Amino acid sequence: MNPLGAIDLAWRYVSRHRAQSFLLAGALGIVAALPMMVRVLVSAAQEQLRARAVATPLVVGQPGSATDLMLTALHFRSGGDKSIPLRLCDEVSDSGLAEVIPLHVRFNAQGAPIIGTELEYFEFRGLTIAQGRMLTRLGDCVLGAGVARKKGLQPGGAIFSSPEQVFDLAGVYPLKMRIVGVLAPSGTPDDDAVFVDLKTSWLVQGIAHGHDDLAKPEQSANVLPSADGGVVGSAAVRMFSEVTDKNEDGFHFHGDEGEFPVHAAIVIPSDRKAEAILVGRYQKSKELQILRPVDVLEVLLGALFQIEKLVVGALALVALAAGLVVALVFALSFRLRQREFATLAEIGVGRGTLWLAKMAEVVFIGAGAAIIAFSGREIAVVMARSILVKGFIG
């Protein structure tokens, strides 16, 4: 037997039938890659979700779905109208057991969630400014690194909030926000958010607004007669769509700030005892839901793990079926080439050499498939860092 001659012959067959070999290796590689890719993507998603949850001790929000609240507080999935009044956050804070960071998560700007919060949030998440400066006044916004990169925005520019419904005539006006800074990348959902001061987020929501000062004499033409002695402006009164140095004083809030909405709040207890007291205190509250994100996440991941097992199992079956089909393809191919092998035998090539040549062909195709499969796995690793987690939290 001449092993090198057999391997050389096999290699020449595989390389001279490139398209056929590539198709076979590709089909086998892709079905082998799929279960690996699913595993990698799911593991990476679990890891990223868990890291964020572990870094957030407690979250409060409106009673209801714990999962929704966790996703709102940690991954900025819009809270819609599921909000709690700010006074409830103050109540938790005033207990002296914890620091509370409110979050307003409802609107978005060019597809990125607008997060109304306080400066403590940046400190808590360890977020630093890479360009520009931090929020200092109404109408300022700081962009996550991902938003800035994808939209090509930088400090000095502006971004508009998007209305919730395009055809809602009674809806809020888009607000032009000044971009004053860009955060350093963190590899978390913070990269894909637009951060504003809590008051600016209420401005976006329309709770606060700015318009021409009707008390000024030059606006007298825009004041309508009112029976109750109040001041009613006509349609000619200009609403401000941007906070500027000139009109900043014209912005004002109506109502009690304690009743203004926040969609979630991060609660940072002073110690474990304080955490236990808070959880116990609000466990049966009808106004407030308090939860440990990591507990909610584990329940969620438990369900996800079951689905993953099913998917991987199904894919493994597909891979097995594909493997059998490929085995059949090889068997049929060798049968079709029977004349070629008979010719080699007539020349005097030994059975062992012929067998080795056949096996070497299988190994070459298998090696090609393995390269494709592992390349797929590496692609999944890269994808896992960005696409999947964002897709998952939607």
Added chain:
Amino acid sequence: MLTIRDLDFSYPNGESGLAVPQWDVANGEAVALVGPSGAGKTTLLKLICGIHQPSGGTIECVGVTVTALSDPERRAWRLRKVGVVFQDFALMDYLTVRENLLLPLRLGAGARAGEEGHARTLADQLEVSRYWNKLASELSQGERQRVAIARALVHRPVLVLADEPTASLDATRKSQAVRLMLEECRSRQAGLVMVTHDPELLPLFDRVVSLEDIVS
């Protein structure tokens, strides 16, 4: 060189095959084997090189009793010591002319220094060297036949068996190919048994044997 005694062969389906009581080919002798189609000329060549195993009798070739060898031994002996030109050329379509020529060396004892040069010389003489790196599948019938002839000679066999090797060649190339085979064999005292139906070629051989004269 080649000694056949009481050779008896039956096809696996029981059909009567061939019986050769006695036949000898001397060292360096070139024999043209003639006979009607279906008489068993190809079968005899396959028996001599050990592709078929007879049911009785002996075949001896340069001191080796071919009929006493096992299948793997016969294959190994054929690969190293015998050059066979098959009727259907038996080329690997996915190999180039060069690779086809070197195939017996690559799959046998391994190519030794200078053998590629020998292969190139044979290709030159048979006018196929211009297709050196061309795939066998891209060659014409005549070109394939000449490559098959070169391959049978490349490993300097002690016995060359050729089954109508000139069937696809024109008159000039036919004579050129046979002369080359004769020259190669005579220079090394190798035996040559060639099946042919071409009367023009017969005068070139040392002996012309009709199969009907040696079978019983």
